[in-house]
Amino acid sequence: MLRIxxxxxxxxxxxxxxxxxxxxxVAAELQSIGHRPNFFYLQHAMGLASSMGLGxxxxxxxLQVVVLDGDGSVLMNLGGLTTLxxxxxxxxxxxxxxxxxxxxxxGFPTATSTGSDLAGIAREAGVPxxxxxxxxxxxxxxxxEALAAQTLTTIVAKVEASGxxxxxTDLPLLENRFQFQRHLRTLGKQE
Amino acid sequence: xxxxxxxxxVVYDALKANEIQVISALPETxxxxxxxxxxxxxxxxxxxxxxxxxxxxxxxxxxLAGAKSAMLMQNHGFLQSVNGIVSLAHLYRIPLLMLISYRxxxxxxxxxxxxxxxxxxxxxxxxxxxxRRLDEPAQVAQRVRQAQTLAYSSLRPVALLLCxxxxxxx
Numbered sequence: 102m103l104r105i106x107x108x109x110x111x112x113x114x115x116x117x118x119x120x121x122x123x124x125x126x127v128a129a130e131l132q133s134i135g136h137r138p139n140f141f142y143l144q145h146a147m148g149l150a151s152s153m154g155l156g157x158x159x160x161x162x163x164l165q166v167v168v169l170d171g172d173g174s175v176l177m178n179l180g181g182l183t184t185l186x187x188x189x190x191x192x193x194x195x196x197x198x199x200x201x202x203x204x205x206x207x208g209f210p211t212a213t214s215t216g217s218d219l220a221g222i223a224r225e226a227g228v229p230x231x232x233x234x235x236x237x238x239x240x241x242x243x244x245x246e247a248l249a250a251q252t253l254t255t256i257v258a259k260v261e262a263s264g265x266x267x268x269x270t271d272l273p274l275l276e277n278r279f280q281f282q283r284h285l286r287t288l289g290k291q292e
Numbered sequence: 293x294x295x296x297x298x299x300x301x302v303v304y305d306a307l308k309a310n311e312i313q314v315i316s317a318l319p320e321t322x323x324x325x326x327x328x329x330x331x332x333x334x335x336x337x338x339x340x341x342x343x344x345x346x347x348x349x350x351x352x353x354x355x356l357a358g359a360k361s362a363m364l365m366q367n368h369g370f371l372q373s374v375n376g377i378v379s380l381a382h383l384y385r386i387p388l389l390m391l392i393s394y395r396x397x398x399x400x401x402x403x404x405x406x407x408x409x410x411x412x413x414x415x416x417x418x419x420x421x422x423x424r425r426l427d428e429p430a431q432v433a434q435r436v437r438q439a440q441t442l443a444y445s446s447l448r449p450v451a452l453l454l455c456x457x458x459x460x461x462x
Contacts, residue, residue, distance in 0.1 A: 121353070145379035149349030153380075154352025156361070159337050160314060166359075175432070180342025181349075186339065278384045282356045289358060 102177065102197050102237050103259040105130045106188065108169075110241045115140070118194075119157055122169040123150045123217040125205035126264030127198060131169070138270055138284035142156065148178030149197055151185060157285075158190035164288065165192050165248065172199040172213045178235060179222060185253060186227030192245045195228070195255045197292055223255040230254035294461045302429045303391070303454070306436035307362050312389070312405030313337060314354045314361035316347035322459040323364050340413040344369030347392075349374030352386045362389045365397065366414040368405075370451070377419060379448055387443035387450070388446075389436075394425070394453040399460075416451055426458050435443040 104190060112134050113292060120140045128142035144148045144275035154168035169272050175182070175197050185195065201214035225232040231253050234240035240258045304326055307315070315330045316339040317323060330338040339350050344365045351361040363375070370392045381388050395402070396409020416423045422442060424435050437451060443450040 143380065145383055146376050149352075149376055151443070152346040152349025153353035153356075153401065155339070156350035156355075156359075157313065157357040159339070159350075159354075160354045161357045162361035178343075181346050182340065183342050215358055224402055274384060278356070278386075283363065285357050 102235065102240065102258065102260050104200070104258075105134070105238055107198070107240050107258050107260060108134055110237055110245050114199075114244065118167045119161075119163045120290075121150050121154045121157070123147065123171050123174045125171070125268055127169050127171060129265045129268045129270055132157045132230060132270045132272060133213045135238055139282050140277075141281040142272075142274075142277055147174045147183060151181050152179065154191060154193055155185055155188065156197070158193040159188060161193055161289075162190070163284070164285075165197065166190070167194045167195070170195060170197045172219060173199060173203045173212050175219055176211055176213075176217075182226040182228065182255075183222050185278060186223075186229075189227075189229060189253045191251045191253065193253050195253070196243070196244070197255065197257045198260050200255050200260045200262040201238065204264050205268055208262055220257040221254060223257075223282065228253055231257070232256045232261065235259050295322055295324055296459055296461045298324050299432075299458050300329065300405070302432045303426070303436070303458075304329040306433045308333075309433065310358040310437060311442045312362045313359045314350065314375050315364060316341055316350045316361065317364035318342075318344050318347075318366070318369055320366040320369070320393055322395070322454060323366070326364055343372060345373040345376040347381050348373055351388050352380055352384070355386055356423065362391060364391050366393045366408075368408045370407060371415060374415065374419070381449050382419070387447055389440055389443055390421075390449060390451040392451055392453055392460065394455050397400065397456055400457050407449050413455070419449075421449050421451050423453060425453045425455050427455045427457060428432065432458070
């Protein structure tokens with residue numbers, strides 16, 4: 102499975118979600134499909150995308166939050182999985198694109214390439230729903246089921262270690278941050 | 293345990309006066325009363341962390357979502373959070389209200405706490421984070437309010453140092 106195909110498959114469902122992504126290929130590919138004001142790209146601070154998602158999910162329970170994470174980032178904050186599991190926000194869906202590699206810095210293999218199982222780690226941390234998807238069909242179905250379940254879910258999507266040619270996009274970081282904040286405020290007013 | 297319950301309440305009241313809705317924390321001796329107050333407060337989300345840097349992410353998410361937050365940590369937890377502060381809070385201009393227990397100053401008896409005290413202010417200065425000490429209960433309400441005001445006007449982290457004379461009674 103290619104990550105960009107997986108993103109394409111869930112893209113229309115993200116319209117009504119609040120999305121936090123990690124840096125690198127995930128951010129660049131999602132932007133190449135089409136930026137929206139409800140997307141925030143955490144272009145550094147590896148490991149903290151899920152913590153940001155938790156901060157949003159706890160304070161805005163009316164919003165569905167989707168975190169698009171990666172194996173390299175999650176491995177930097179495994180404790181964060183235990184914090185997610187401790188509070189179990191029903192409105193948080195945690196997707197981990199696992200390409201077993203630190204792709205954007207030269208493709209060095211991560212520990213998932215030698216057997217570390219992030220879905221297993223999430224499950225044993227206490228995340229109530231976990232799954233692994235190897236195909237586009239499985240991923241798309243798991244994503245829909247997680248949204249319908251309204252239960253904290255981690256989906257590990259096994260993807261190929263390939264990505265875009267460039268990671269810098271024409272969306273400045275601060276423009277994204279202020280637009281995202283304003284957009285979340287607007288969502289509140291519509292309630 | 294001679295942690296000041298009275299002054300912990302003064303600090304907690306100051307946070308409440310500033311409409312803090314989310315408090316992230318990792319247990320440390322001087323913070324026990326503050327954490328219990330947060331735990332017993334139905335109007336506050338207390339998020340117990342595995343490691344302090346997570347708190348930067350939680351506060352950033354809460355802030356962008358429209359909620360005010362505070363971070364309770366030991367100075368070693370602050371040292372642990374430096375990358376999150378630089379590559380999330382500074383990079384994206386996120387205000388953080390950090391309350392840092394200042395271990396390792398004069399009077400410290402725990403040998404393992406003595407090293408971090410010597411780096412705390414130098415690292416805050418290197419990160420260009422404005423900070424004030426909280427030594428006396430009479431300072432607390434105003435300095436917490438001023439810290440929160442500056443964080444929100446500058447869109448940057450600020451720190452208050454919870455010092456021995458405020459937090460410890462013996």
